[in-house]
Amino acid sequence: MAGDGRFDGRIPHAPGGRFFQFEAGAMGKLGSAIMAGVPQVERMDHNAFRRQQIGCEIYPFVWMQTRRSRAGTFGFCWRSLRHSVMGTVIPASGEDTFGADQDGLIGRIEIDGEATRPKAICHTDHTTEKGFRTTGEIVYGKDQVTQCLSVVALEDGETVVFVDLTQAVDPERVTLNEGLGIYAMNDFPNNNHVAIAYEGGRNRVRGVGGKARVIETESPWMRVASCLGIATDGISLLYEDMSERNTPERWKSVLQDRIFVQPNAEGQTLRDFCVILRMGRGGARRAAKCPERLTVEADRVRAFRLADARNKPVTVVVNFGREATTVEIPDAGEITIPAMDTVVC
Numbered sequence: 285m286a287g288d289g290r291f292d293g294r295i296p297h298a299p300g301g302r303f304f305q306f307e308a309g310a311m312g313k314l315g316s317a318i319m320a321g322v323p324q325v326e327r328m329d330h331n332a333f334r335r336q337q338i339g340c341e342i343y344p345f346v347w348m349q350t351r352r353s354r355a356g357t358f359g360f361c362w363r364s365l366r367h368s369v370m371g372t373v374i375p376a377s378g379e380d381t382f383g384a385d386q387d388g389l390i391g392r393i394e395i396d397g398e399a400t401r402p403k404a405i406c407h408t409d410h411t412t413e414k415g416f417r418t419t420g421e422i423v424y425g426k427d428q429v430t431q432c433l434s435v436v437a438l439e440d441g442e443t444v445v446f447v448d449l450t451q452a453v454d455p456e457r458v459t460l461n462e463g464l465g466i467y468a469m470n471d472f473p474n475n476n477h478v479a480i481a482y483e484g485g486r487n488r489v490r491g492v493g494g495k496a497r498v499i500e501t502e503s504p505w506m507r508v509a510s511c512l513g514i515a516t517d518g519i520s521l522l523y524e525d526m527s528e529r530n531t532p533e534r535w536k537s538v539l540q541d542r543i544f545v546q547p548n549a550e551g552q553t554l555r556d557f558c559v560i561l562r563m564g565r566g567g568a569r570r571a572a573k574c575p576e577r578l579t580v581e582a583d584r585v586r587a588f589r590l591a592d593a594r595n596k597p598v599t600v601v602v603n604f605g606r607e608a609t610t611v612e613i614p615d616a617g618e619i620t621i622p623a624m625d626t627v628v629c
Contacts, residue, residue, distance in 0.1 A: 349409060349416040353441025355593075356511075356563030360389065360435045362404040362420060369402045369422050371435065373444065373466065375563035378511040380473040383540055387465050389446060390433065391544065391555075393424045394460035400424040402431065408625045414439035419602060419626045428453050429554070432604040434586075434626045440593035442567045443560060445575070445600050447586055447626075450555040461554045466543040466561075468508060470526065478541060480523060481507040483572070487523075491539055494527035505572045506543065513562035513571025517588060519545050558588045558600075566593065582611050585621065601627045 348361035356375035364370050364386065371389035374382045393400050407420025417436040423429065434447040452458050470478050470491030478489045483503035500522055505515040514521060524542040547555045558575045562568065570593075578587040584605040592598050603609055603621035610620045613629075621627050 349411060349418055349437070351415055351437035351441065351444075353414075354564070355442040355567060358437050358444050358561070358563065360418060362407050362418075362422075369404055369433075371446075373512065373561050373563065375509075375511040375567065377565065378509050381468050381470075381478060381509045382512065383467045383469045383538070385465070385467050385540065385542075388467060389435075389465055390422070390431065391448070391463035391465050392460055393429050393431075393450075393458065393554075395425045395428055395457050397459050399460075400429070406624060408622070412439060414441065417626045417628065419604070419624050421604070421624065429458065431555075432584075432624075434600075434602040434604075436600055436626055436628060438592050438598065438628070442563050442593040443590070443598075444563070445588065445590065446559045446561065447588070447600070447602050448555045448557055448559075449553070449584075449586065449604055451552045452549075452554055453552070455549050455552055455554060458549070458554060461547065461549060463545045463547055463555045463557065464521075464543065464559060466508075466512075466514065468541045468543065469538050470541045471539040473538065474509070478509055480509075481571075482521065489523065489525050489541060491527065491541075494525060496527040497525050499523040499525060504574050507568045507571040508543065511563070511565055511568050513560075513568045514543060515560045515562075515571055515574040516545065517558045517575045517577045519547055519557050521545060556586075558586070560590055562593075578614055580611050580613065582609055585609060585611050587611070587613055599629050601629070603627075 347363050348359060350359040354376060358373045360371035362369050368386045369390050370386050372384035390402060402422040402424060405421045405423055407418055409418045415437045419434045422431050429452045431450040436445040448463055468478050476491040480487050480489060482501040483505060502520050504518055506521045507513055522544055526539050526541050547557060560575050562570050573591055575588040575590045578589055580587045585603050587601045589597060589599050599613060599616050601613060601619055601621055603625055606623050608622045610618060613619050616629055619627055
């Protein structure tokens, strides 16, 4: 194995640093152990194990949830290597294009021109046989910005629903507000180009040697590399074309482009939107099917209707409040939602 932990020394440094290398290194060591023969293993006494854990940090929540299917792999974690919050989506046939970074899916917040790091406060998690849903709250700075997130991986294995409600105590101090954040490698692994299509146009974005720019699509949906569909409930998507490799920010890494949104703040509300991610080629074909926002008589409840991979209507209702509430949903009736939780019906 390579001296720096990589299984294959020919593999380039991972996008955004070394996040992918941990997985590759772990699987390499596992494979080496199996090929070499596993030594005799004895079950450790429970009390002996507990004594070894003295001094370890306790985190009483689910760290990460994933959904892997033939359409792709989606994951969301409330605590990553840098104790940050992040998500990533890798659609089938897009393994050489899609990557991850520490602000994946949660976006970027700057206060007074300074980048901030998210801190998870609380979250509620549910895992089913074929999907998951997680709802939580994170803060930035000295509790100056509060971001409430709901992430749902539907059981069809193709569709992910992401709801973001972000508010600031003093919005004038927020100097950067960019939501979402989906990363596409645009370098030699995928032949130095990424094909995108959106309402009213299409583009073949060149990687290294191209022109750094931000493509403002003015479209609520986008198809990326023919294997990922992205659709919002009305807000326009932007594509950041990085074009230059090995900048100081991304040293020794594969070049990454980024798909994001720039919501307009309304009072203390910085973001209030829903995004659907559809993995795989079938999902990409359905990219233009945007979620429908439903009217709900509750301040911190959001409801959206969409169609899953089988064109079955699905309603996602999110309660970002700290108390359970009952709301009336059009065509769905009365629904009771626990505090900081999401219901799919």
